[in-house]
Amino acid sequence: MASTGGWFESVAEAQRRAKKRLPRSVYYALIAGSEQGITLNDNVTAFAELGLRPQLADRPNTRDLTTTVLGEEISFPVIISPTGVQAVHPDAEVAVARASAAAGTIMGLSSFASKPIEEVVAANPRTFFQIYWLGSRDDMLHYLDRAKRAGAKGLIVTLDWSFDTRRDWGSPWIPERLNLEALLRYAPQGITHPRWTLSFLRRGGLPDLTVPNLALPGKPAPTFFGAYATWMQTPLPTWEDIAWLRKQWDGPFIIKGVMLPEDARRAVEIGADAISVSNHGGNTLDGTPASIRALPAIVEAVGDQIEVLLDGGIRRGSDVVKALALGARAVMIGRAYLWGLAANGEAGVRNVLDILRNGIDTTLIGIGRASVRDLDPDVLYIPPDFTRGLSPEQARQRAQRAGIAPEPS
Template identity: 40%
Template sequence: MSLAYPATTDDWQRLAQRRLPRFYADYIDGGAGAERTLAANVQAFAALRLRQRVLVDVAQVSTRARLAGEDCALPLALAPVGLAGMAAARGEVQAARAAQAAGVPFTLSTVGICPLGEVASAVQAPFWFQLYMLRERGAVQALLQDAWASGCRTLVFTVDLPVTGLRWRDVRHGLADGGARAALIKAWQVLARPGWVRRVALGGKPLTFGNLAAQVPGARDLNAFRAWVDAQFDPSVTWQDIAWLRQQWKGRLLLKGILTAEDAQAAVDAGADGVVVSNHGGRQLDSAPATASVLPAIAQAVGSRTELLVDGGIRSGVDVFKALALGAHGVLIGRPWVWALAAGGEAGVARLLAHWQRELRTTMMLTGVRRTADINASHLERFS
C-alpha cells in the first residue's frame, strides 16, 4: 500500500518508523511490561459499536467544544510527550503551530526538547504545560513561574509517576542502563537513519530538556538530564502535596493519571479543575485497566462536577466520538501526533488533525448528532 498520502494513524506510525532511529521509535511506541495495557487501550475503543441513525437533519453539524475554558475546533488537545522534539527539528514548536492552526490546545511536556519561551514565541494562542512533582520543590515553583510568564494558564499535572514503569523496549536498547554497549547500539541505529541525523540531530540542536536547563546547568546531554529527572521523581507525594500545588498555581489545574472513581473524587476535593483519565498510555503499570473501561464509572462519579478528559488508545475521530459517548468532555492524544510529526513535520500534524475532525464530523452525521455536547451513551450499541 502506498503511503504517499497517509490517511490513518497507522499510516503515520509506519512512516514514522521508517524515519526514526529504532531506539527512539520504540521509546514512543512502547509500553510497560508485556504491553497488555498498551494493547487494551486500543482494543477497548475498537470494541465499542455505534448506533447509526437515519433521516435526521444533520445539515448543520459542529465539532466545536470548550476545554479548560477555551473554545476549540474539536474536543481534543495534544497530550504532553517527553522527548517529542526528537521526532522533528524543534518538534514541539512545529506541533504547537499545527495545533494553533487547527484550533486545539497543545501541551508542552516538562521533559520536552523545546523550552517554554521558545514555544511561546512561536505561537499566539496560549498553550498548556505539563509538570511532575519533583523532589526539589524550588524547581517546581521555578517551572510554574516560567509557565505563567510564558502565557500558560492550564497546568496538566501528572500524578501516576512515583517511579518509572518497567519498559522492556527501552531496556533492550540500553536506554535504562547506559554504558558503552548501549552507546554503540544507539550509534548504529542513528547511522541507519542519515536523514534523521541531518534533519533533527544536526538541524534541530540542541537536543536537551530545554525546560530544565536552569535546573541542571552542568548537564550537556540528554543522558545527564534524564538521570537528574529520574532521581527527581518523588514516591512520597500525597494529596497534601496537591493541595500545596493548588496554592502555587492560580490557573486551571488538571490532574492526569486518574483510573478510579475514588481518586477522581479526591482530585475534585483537592481543588483540581479537571481530571484526565489516563494510564500513561500503558507506559506505567502493565495490566492496569484500559481507560475506556473505567471512564463510565468515573464520569458517573464526578463528570457533572468537574471537567473530564481521557487519553490512551484513541486513534481516530471515531474514537473521539466514542470517548465523549462514554462520558468524557474531551480527549488528549499523544502517540498519533508524534507519529505525524516524525513523518511530516508541522504539515503532518495539521493533516492528522484535519482528518480527525473530518472523521468526527462524519461520525456525528451518521449517528444523527449535531453538537459534540449532545454525544452520550445512547449513541453506543452496548448501552441500548
C-alpha cells in the same frame, strides 16, 4: 482518497511511515509499554468493543465540532497530550505547537520536553505546562513561576508515572548524553535511516537530550536521566502536597492519571478544575484496564463537578466520539501526533489532527448528531461487561489477533 507522498489518510499510515523513517531505538521508544503491554494494547482494542448506532434519515447537514475546555474554546475536542523529549524531528514540540495552534486547539507541553517553554508558548499561546512532583517545594515554585512568566494558560500535574522499562519485547537503549560512545553505538541505525539523521545534522547536530524546562537558577539544564534521578529521589506526593501545589497556581489546574472514582473525588476536593482519565499510555502499572473502560464510573462520580478528559488509545475520529458519548469533555492524544511528527514534521501533525477532525465529522453524520455536545451513551452499543475489562491473557490474545501487539526484539 489514497495516501500520497506528502499526505496520509490514517493514523495507522502515519505510524507505518514513522517506523520506516526513525531509527529502531527511537521508534521503539514511541511504541513502548510496560511489561507485557497489556494496558498499552487494551487502550486501543477497548474502543473496538463499543459499537455505534447508525441513523439513516433526518441526519444533520451541518455539524458543530467546537467545545470548551477550561474556558478555552477549541475547534474540535482533541488536545495535544504532553510527551517528553520529542527526538523524532528537529522542530519537536515547536512544530507540534504550531500545528495545534493552526488547528485551533490546546497544546500540552511536558516538563521533560526538548524545547523551552518560551518558544512553545510563542508558537501556541494556548499552552498548558505539565509537571511531575519533582525536587523540593522551592524547585516546584521555580518551575511554576517560569511557566507563569512564559504565559502558560494552565498546569497539568501528572501523578501516574513510574517510568517502567521492563518490557517483554526489550527496551531500546537510550543514552544519557550523545557522547562519542553513544554516537558509535547509534551509528548503524543512523546510517540506515539517513533522512532522520540528516534532518538533525542540517539543524546543527543530533538531538539534545537535555530538558531545558527543568533547569534551576545557576545550574545547567539536566539531562533526561538526570531529571529522572531527581524524580526518583523525591518522596512521592500526598494529596496534601497536591493541594499545596494547587494553591500555588492561580490558573486552570488539571490532574492527569486518574483511573479510580475515589481519586477523582480527591481531585475535586483539592480544587482541581479538570482530570484526565489516563494510565500513561500503558507505560506504568501493566494490567490496568484501558482508560476508556474507567471513564463511565469516573464521569458518574464527579462529572457534574469537574471537567473530565480522556487520554489513551485514540487512533481515529470515531474513538473521539465514543469517548465523548461516555462523558468526556475532550480527548488528549500522544502517540498519534508523534507518528505524524516523525512522518512529516509540522505538516504531519496537522495531517493527524485533520484525520481526527474529519473522522469526528463523518461519525456524527452516521449517528445523526449535529454537535459533539449532543453526544450521550444512546449513540453506542455497550457490551454488558465493558467496564470490567479483560484478563491479561484475553487482552494479549485480542491484541495479537488485531495485529497491534508489541513486536519482539
